[in-house]
Amino acid sequence: MDASKKIFDLERVKAIALGDEGFVKVLLGAYIEGLNESLKKMEIAITDGDPKILATEAHKLKPTFGTLNNTEMEKVAFEIEVKAKNGESIDVLKPKFEELKNFIPVLVEHLEEELND
Numbered sequence: 001m002d003a004s005k006k007i008f009d010l011e012r013v014k015a016i017a018l019g020d021e022g023f024v025k026v027l028l029g030a031y032i033e034g035l036n037e038s039l040k041k042m043e044i045a046i047t048d049g050d051p052k053i054l055a056t057e058a059h060k061l062k063p064t065f066g067t068l069n070n071t072e073m074e075k076v077a078f079e080i081e082v083k084a085k086n087g088e089s090i091d092v093l094k095p096k097f098e099e100l101k102n103f104i105p106v107l108v109e110h111l112e113e114e115l116n117d
Contacts, residue, residue: 007107008068010114016067028115031064032108039104046090046097054093055084061100073103 010024017023038057045053058081065074080096 007110008070012067012069025115028111032111034060034064035104035108039101042097042100046094049090051084051090051093055081058084073100076100
């Protein structure tokens, strides 16, 4: 991820919330919870060698990344999902998973900052 690029924007979230700042905060809380939960499940799937769970959790991440307008991570999640569904080995999937694993905590930190503003 290019460090000079903003890792998310809230325009789509605000549109979904129809400008209701309270609802924006509810959505951000849900995104944080979902990101953390999916990351944990994906880590277990990598350890257990379970591509089905990896695909399922990657699929769940795509709309979050899309709504936050991070097309780069949306594509990474899509790639993991498709490759896992097509029977790629965990060794092949692991580098893309590592991208998500490194990115999600940074995103969560920034979302928490927004939530607490």
